[in-house]
Amino acid sequence: MFVFDLDGTILIDSHNIHPSNLRAINMLIEKNKRIIFASGRMLPSVRKLLKRYFSMEFPIIAYNGSVVWTPEHGKIMELRIEPKRAAEIVETLRDLKIHRQAYVDDKLVVEEDNEYARSYSEHSQIELTFVDDLAKLVAEHGATKLLAIAEPERLDAIVPKLRERFNDVLIFKSFSNYLDFVPSQTDKGRALRVLAEKLGFDLSDAVAFGDNDNDVALLQSVGLGVAVRNGTKGLKEVADVVVEENFLGGPGNFILDLLARGLID
Template identity: 35%
Template sequence: MKSVFVFDLDGTLLNSNVEISQRTAKALKKLKDKGHLIILSSGRMYASMQYIIERFLPFLRNYVIVSAYNGGYLVDHSGNVVLEKGVEKETACECIGFLREYRVHRHIYINDVLISEQDDEEIKAYAKHSFVNYTLVDDLVKVVKNSDHPTLKILAICEPKTLDELKGMALKRFKDKFNIMKSFDSYLDFIPKGVSKGEALKIFSKIYNFDLKNCYVFGDSENDIDMLEISNNSFAMGNAKKEVKEIARYVLPTNDEDGVAYAIEKIFITDFNNVNT
């Protein structure tokens, strides 16, 4: 029987060196060879996810299903875009103004391009981590207003303590306009209301006709919670946030200990009783 496997990238498939180990790649290759559906679900840009596939998982080319931007940009196994959902122009501009008020780094994504009005260390480090280049502009608001493409996501970067405070203020102001979540301790994502990794899975379940409850779902962060909650087979990494471990059925070794590969190996011999670490 064919199954569906859903993987987050950062903190899950990717280790602390932003690499996918040979052991983990081998485990995913085994899934593909057996004909199981594989979905990669990330807050990353589509271009960034494609780079990771080409570099570490080339055998998944023209096979893997991709959910980028936390579910706002969905691409099927043939490379067809099945969903591109962005933020309303007025709402995006309001959010940029809000982040300017708090003097934190902010950037946007339009047409799968990373765009910043600040040429600071944050954008340089982010671009390097994401394996993409960035476009520097004078005014993000002007770019949003003049673009023919939707703003897929807005991201703020600052120190974790400041970010928690910023998130609280953002939720008060934008709770009806954005889905606001942390993808890292220092990253705050602003995505369209109604967009999430879990909602993306629901869309793919209709396209590929699979039962959400029977998916094998792997994650580690706040933005993974709603897709983990969908499945009866939910796996939190050993490095996951406490709230993620609490809702997952199984807790694995960390991303630096090949936790995903460990789980897949157990699944293939149906040794579920010994999955938890």
């Protein structure tokens, strides 16, 4: 089984899979290997991207592990930040004058039309849903994930206080300028274990690829964890193997080499 993160790992930009990665994945499909995608993106964003490249659908871990979905069963897990807490986070980010957005019922929801919202919409290929009061919305529905977007230095400066105040929510960077807020039980490794139990496969036989700190638990949960060279220091420290950068097709070249050497049957 092969598990792939998207951004920074098999994608060379927001929308395109590196040709080597695509070739390798298609060869794995031909060999009837199980393929799973594990991303911080929204579920609709992941499905939309994959539909451009493949005629079949795959199990997906979305929102950094808050949602697990399979083509056969639909959502088999969905975690949410509880409504009151989600509203408090939105209000805090609003007071700090930092862009905030919420993921509610697989919609990308914002209360301000600005460059951050538009850029993210382009990145994820998902339309924006506008509301007058984001805090009010999440106070009613909760949120699968919240996201703050700002300059990296600005986010770094506020993370310690945010983690102290909202210690029942996981807060981490998925990109240098993206700060994620997800339910405390959320991580890609836990989500993969839920998927393994549902579909009946052994994680010791799995290979996972990632680039960021949100992939640490994912790589630690499988038999072989692979980081790309452009990955974070923390991820490369826990990886079993470090391959070429995403823009060189590192994951795909690694798999193609294993196939050529007969190490994948």
